[in-house]
Amino acid sequence: MLVLGLETSCDETGVALYDSEQGLLADALFSQIDLHRVYGGVVPELASRDHVKRMLPLIRQVLDEAGRKAAQIEAVAYTAGPGLVGALLVGASCAQALALAWGVPAVGVHHMEGHLLAPMLEARPPAFPFVALLVSGGHTQLVRVDGIGQYELLGESVDDAAGEAFDKTAKLMGLRYPGGPEIARLAEQGTPGRFVFPRPMTDRPGLDFSFSGLKTFTLNTWQQCRAAGDESEQTRCDIALAFQQAVVETLTIKCRRALKQTGLKSLVIAGGVSANQSLRQSLEKMLGELKGQVFYARPRFCTDNGAMIAYAGCQRLLAGQRDGPAITVQPRWSMETLPSLKLAAV
Ligand SMILES: Nc1ncnc2c1ncn2[C@@H]1O[C@H](COP(=O)(O)OP(=O)(O)OP(=O)(O)O)[C@@H](O)[C@H]1O
Numbered sequence: 001m002l003v004l005g006l007e008t009s010c011d012e013t014g015v016a017l018y019d020s021e022q023g024l025l026a027d028a029l030f031s032q033i034d035l036h037r038v039y040g041g042v043v044p045e046l047a048s049r050d051h052v053k054r055m056l057p058l059i060r061q062v063l064d065e066a067g068r069k070a071a072q073i074e075a076v077a078y079t080a081g082p083g084l085v086g087a088l089l090v091g092a093s094c095a096q097a098l099a100l101a102w103g104v105p106a107v108g109v110h111h112m113e114g115h116l117l118a119p120m121l122e123a124r125p126p127a128f129p130f131v132a133l134l135v136s137g138g139h140t141q142l143v144r145v146d147g148i149g150q151y152e153l154l155g156e157s158v159d160d161a162a163g164e165a166f167d168k169t170a171k172l173m174g175l176r177y178p179g180g181p182e183i184a185r186l187a188e189q190g191t192p193g194r195f196v197f198p199r200p201m202t203d204r205p206g207l208d209f210s211f212s213g214l215k216t217f218t219l220n221t222w223q224q225c226r227a228a229g230d231e232s233e234q235t236r237c238d239i240a241l242a243f244q245q246a247v248v249e250t251l252t253i254k255c256r257r258a259l260k261q262t263g264l265k266s267l268v269i270a271g272g273v274s275a276n277q278s279l280r281q282s283l284e285k286m287l288g289e290l291k292g293q294v295f296y297a298r299p300r301f302c303t304d305n306g307a308m309i310a311y312a313g314c315q316r317l318l319a320g321q322r323d324g325p326a327i328t329v330q331p332r333w334s335m336e337t338l339p340s341l342k343l344a345a346v
C-alpha cells in the first residue's frame with residue numbers, strides 16, 4: 001500500500017511517501033524555525049498559515065523524488081493530534097480533501113505514536129514488547145509498548161517536558177530557539193564538575209518527572225554568575241553542561257527503573273530530545289550493563305517529520321482503520337485510548 005503522510009502538528013510541515021512493500025520512498029520537511037525564532041517560541045497563527053503555504057509544494061516534491069504519480073497513492077495519513085489546533089486542521093483538511101478527490105481512504109494518526117514508531121524505519125528496528133521513553137518539546141513519558149496501540153503509561157512529567165525545559169533554559173541564558181541543540185552544542189565545551197545541578201524526583205520511588213525546578217535552578221545559577229560579573233562564554237558552556245547532565249542522568253535513572261519494573265530489556269527513545277548524543281551515550285551504557293538494547297531513529301526522524309506519520313498511518317490502514325470524511329482533530333489526546341491494532345484487524 002502506497003501511503004502519503006502529512007505532519008502539521010506544530011512548526012514543521014512534513015510530507016512523506018511510504019510503501020508497505022518497499023519502505024520509505026521519499027520524505028521532505030519545511031521547518032518554520034526561522035519564522036518563529038524572533039519570538040523565542042512558536043506563534044500558532046503564523047504556524048497554521050505557513051503550513052497552508054508549504055503543503056502542496058512539498059507533496060509535489062516527494063512525488064517527484066519517488067518518481068510516482070498522485071494517481072498511484074492508495075491512502076493518506078495525517079496527524080490528527082495532539083498539537084496546535086489550527087496547525088492540525090491544515091493537515092487534516094488537506095488530507096481529507098485529497099483523499100476525497102483521489103477516492104482513497106484517509107486515517108488520522110496520533111503524533112506521539114508517530115514518534116514512538118519512528119525507530120521502525122531504521123535498518124535494525126525494535127521488536128515488541130519494549131519500554132519507550134518519549135522525550136519531545138511537549139511530552140516526557142515512559143510507556144510500556146506491547147504492540148501498536150497497546151500502550152501503558154508508566155510515568156510522565158508533572159510540569160515541563162524535557163524538550164521544553166531545554167528550550168526555556170536556553171532562552172533564560174539568551175540562547176537561540178530551539179534550545180536543545182544549542183545547549184548540546186555549548187555543553188561540548190563545558191567544564192565537568194564546575195556546577196552540579198539536582199536530579200529532580202530521583203530520590204523517591206515512581207516514574208514521573210519534573211523539570212521546572214531544574215530550569216529555575218539554572219536561572220539562579222546564571223543570575224549569580226552575572227551578578228558576580230561573569231557572563232563569559234565558558235560559564236554559559238559550563239552551565240549548559242551541568243543542565244544537560246542533570247536531564248540526561250534523571251532520564252537514565254527513570255529508564256532503568258522502568259525496565260526493572262517491567263522486566264523488559266529493550267528501550268526505545270523517540271522525540272526531539274532523543275537526538276541528544278549525551279542521552280544516547282548514557283542510555284547505551286546503561287543498557288550495556290543490563291545486557292539489553294536501546295533503539296532510536298536517525299536524528300532527522302527524532303524531531304517532527306512526515307515519514308513517521310506515513311509509517312504509523314500505513315500500519316493502521318493495513319489493519320482496516322479509516323477516518324473521515326468529517327475533519328476532526330484532537331489537540332489533547334491520550335495515547336492509551338488508541339485502538340490496539342490486533343483489535344482493529346478483527
Ligand atoms: N540535540 C538535542 N538535544 C536536546 N534537545 C533537543 C535536541 N534536538 C532537538 N531537541 C529538542 O526537541 C524538541 C523538538 O522535538 P519534537 O519536534 O519532537 O517536539 P514537538 O513536536 O515540538 O513536541 P511534541 O512531539 O511533544 O508535540 C525541542 O524542544 C528541541 O529543543
Ligand SMILES: [Mg+2]
Pocket residue numbers: 111115136137271272303304
Ligand atoms: Mg513532535
